[in-house]
Amino acid sequence: MAWRPRRRTAIAVLATIVVLAPIAWFWQRSLVPGDLSPMEMGFADYGGGPATHAHHGQDVSTLKGPTGPADVVVDLVARQERFDIPGRGPMDGITLNHTSPGPEIVAKQGDLIQVTLQNESVPDGITLHWHGVDVPAAEDGVAGVTQDAVQQGQSHVYRFVAKDVGTYWYHSHQVSHEQVKKGLWGVLIVEPTAADVVAAVHTYDKIRTVNGGYGERRVAAPGSTVRVRLINTDNGPWAAWVDGAPYRVVAVDGTEVNAPPEVSNKSVLVTAGGRVDLLVTMPQGSAIRIGLGGGPTSLVVGAGDAPAGAEPRERVDLLSYGKPGQLSFDPAKATRVFRYDIGRRPGFLDGRPGLWWTINGHQFPDVPMFMVTEGDVVRMTIKNNSGQVHPMHLHGHHVVVLSRDGVAATGSPWWTDSLNVEDNESYEVAFVADNPGIWMDHCHNLPHAAQGLVTHLMYSGVTTKFRLGGAASNQPE
Numbered sequence: 001m002a003w004r005p006r007r008r009t010a011i012a013v014l015a016t017i018v019v020l021a022p023i024a025w026f027w028q029r030s031l032v033p034g035d036l037s038p039m040e041m042g043f044a045d046y047g048g049g050p051a052t053h054a055h056h057g058q059d060v061s062t063l064k065g066p067t068g069p070a071d072v073v074v075d076l077v078a079r080q081e082r083f084d085i086p087g088r089g090p091m092d093g094i095t096l097n098h099t100s101p102g103p104e105i106v107a108k109q110g111d112l113i114q115v116t117l118q119n120e121s122v123p124d125g126i127t128l129h130w131h132g133v134d135v136p137a138a139e140d141g142v143a144g145v146t147q148d149a150v151q152q153g154q155s156h157v158y159r160f161v162a163k164d165v166g167t168y169w170y171h172s173h174q175v176s177h178e179q180v181k182k183g184l185w186g187v188l189i190v191e192p193t194a195a196d197v198v199a200a201v202h203t204y205d206k207i208r209t210v211n212g213g214y215g216e217r218r219v220a221a222p223g224s225t226v227r228v229r230l231i232n233t234d235n236g237p238w239a240a241w242v243d244g245a246p247y248r249v250v251a252v253d254g255t256e257v258n259a260p261p262e263v264s265n266k267s268v269l270v271t272a273g274g275r276v277d278l279l280v281t282m283p284q285g286s287a288i289r290i291g292l293g294g295g296p297t298s299l300v301v302g303a304g305d306a307p308a309g310a311e312p313r314e315r316v317d318l319l320s321y322g323k324p325g326q327l328s329f330d331p332a333k334a335t336r337v338f339r340y341d342i343g344r345r346p347g348f349l350d351g352r353p354g355l356w357w358t359i360n361g362h363q364f365p366d367v368p369m370f371m372v373t374e375g376d377v378v379r380m381t382i383k384n385n386s387g388q389v390h391p392m393h394l395h396g397h398h399v400v401v402l403s404r405d406g407v408a409a410t411g412s413p414w415w416t417d418s419l420n421v422e423d424n425e426s427y428e429v430a431f432v433a434d435n436p437g438i439w440m441d442h443c444h445n446l447p448h449a450a451q452g453l454v455t456h457l458m459y460s461g462v463t464t465k466f467r468l469g470g471a472a473s474n475q476p477e
Contacts (some may be wrong), residue, residue, distance in 0.1 A: 047336030052460030065159035070114035087214035100183030125149030137437025144474030166254025177446035238293030271420035322412025364452030
């Protein structure tokens with residue numbers, strides 16, 4: 001009978017609709033607008049504190065550095081061009097003043113720094129973010145949040161005071177997962193010492209370098225004592241160690257460690273974006289080697305032969321390293337308490353199927369916005385159950401580590417801006433909301449950020465006129 005095939009067809013069509021309709025709904029919901037304001041992203045999370053109003057008030061672009069004559073003046077011209085990696089040869093990438101890394105910027109504490117960034121030939125636009133420097137919000141260099149990307153033929157001026165002594169670096173925050181890898185980065189040191197040796201590690205197209213050079217690189221010992229400033233500009237963590245002498249970990253992410261003990265035959269972890277300073281007394285008549293995660297690239301300090309050992313089995317644990325010290329605030333009196341749970345699930349992101357990162361069970365751009373008021377004491381628990389390690393970076397602030405996996409910190413106050421959170425790890429951190437603005441809070445494995453592992457810390461009374469996408473094609477990650 002004819003009606004039976006028609007009925008079967010109708011049932012098949014209905015079944016197809018039942019299956020495809022939810023998929024189509026999820027696909028549609030995943031689409032990210034091509035012109036999106038950060039003020040319209042996600043949903044407000046007040047951390048148990050009073051509700052605040054963030055959709056009107058002072059524009060972030062007005063939260064600038066001071067006026068007046070600058071103490072340090074730097075002009076940087078970005079170009080898409082071919083450059084040479086010593087020890088390996090030429091590659092195509094992005095330079096600043098024809099070099100990668102860009103010029104090292106050096107300032108004294110309290111100096112007003114002025115950097116003029118000019119884009120000569122980078123087609124996607126560029127910015128500069130001052131990684132680890134707690135600058136005023138308008139100087140943070142995040143395309144679509146604190147400024148528009150600087151297009152070809154344009155320039156942008158950054159001005160900020162070097163308030164805090166330490167080891168920092170700068171890099172693009174426009175299409176950052178591509179531009180940083182291609183070479184748009186450099187080193188910033190506030191209050192250098194006579195003992196300084198910089199060891200900035202960067203991987204260009206699978207070529208691992210230190211200070212822009214491949215293989216064993218040598219520098220003269222600046223004296224009987226050496227301060228090695230380790231900088232990780234890559235997307236994942238690596239271990240550093242010293243062959244040939246004991247050392248002390250004297251600073252982490254620009255903050256001095258209290259009463260650091262001497263260690264031997266141990267490595268120290270440097271997470272993506274992070275910096276660690278080591279103080280080494282040079283052995284008489286020989287050189288030392290700084291192990292930088294293994295492989296052919298290492299840094300030899302001093303003249304003569306240097307030992308070449310394997311990575312030590314033991315590692316310095318910053319949770320218990322050094323001696324306790326006083327904090328300027330009481331974390332037990334937090335006015336806002338947040339959680340930042342990192343997960344992963346199958347689905348769509350901007351219409352693309354895959355396994356995507358989630359924050360508190362939500363996928364970008366429908367993620368929590370952490371809302372604060374200036375002066376708030378904030379506690380946050382960062383928990384990672386995603387299957388991969390995440391180096392978490394909060395702009396504009398340093399946080400102090402209170403505990404890891406429920407074990408309280410017992411060493412020197414561990415201040416950080418780039419925190420390595422392994423899979424199945426949980427950290428509790430605290431900070432004072434003392435720098436008004438709209439601040440990225442994201443994974444510094446930059447491809448992870450580009451895949452949605454990013455949210456914002458948002459202050460009440462601060463808004464932004466900048467937009468993701470839009471006419472300026474802002475793409476911060």
